[in-house]
Amino acid sequence: MLDILTMIRGLKRPALIVRAARCGVDCYARNIDLRRLLGVDVVPSPGEALMDLMEIERDLNDLRRGADASYGVAAHVDVLIAIMGEARLLQGSAEG
Structure with missing residues (x-):
């Protein structure tokens, strides 16, 4: 199975959508946003x-x-922002 971070790096999406997500990732509120996006x-x-x-x-x-x-x-x-935020967390836990 492909590593999840490798899968994320392999995503090819329109530049404008990716730029918008990058602008929003610093405001990502995991506890609020994941509950809303995943319905959990x-x-x-x-x-x-x-x-x-x-x-x-x-x-x-x-x-x-x-x-x-x-x-x-x-x-x-919104979903790309959450993906970027979660990837940061996952990458940080792998490094530390």
Whole structure:
């Protein structure tokens, strides 16, 4: 299985969406944002959260690429912010 951080590095998304997410990642509030995005009461570990977020992001990207009317760029940016925030946590725990 591919390492989750390698999977994240391999994502190719439009530059504007990625830039918007980078601008928001410093305001990422894990306990609030993950509960809302994942619909959970108990926040999972960064690895578990990333797997769930990657699935949500893949679905959003499929909608984007298919020009589906239900696609929302704000929701996509929101999920990418969470992915970036969780990746930071996971990377920090791996280094320390």
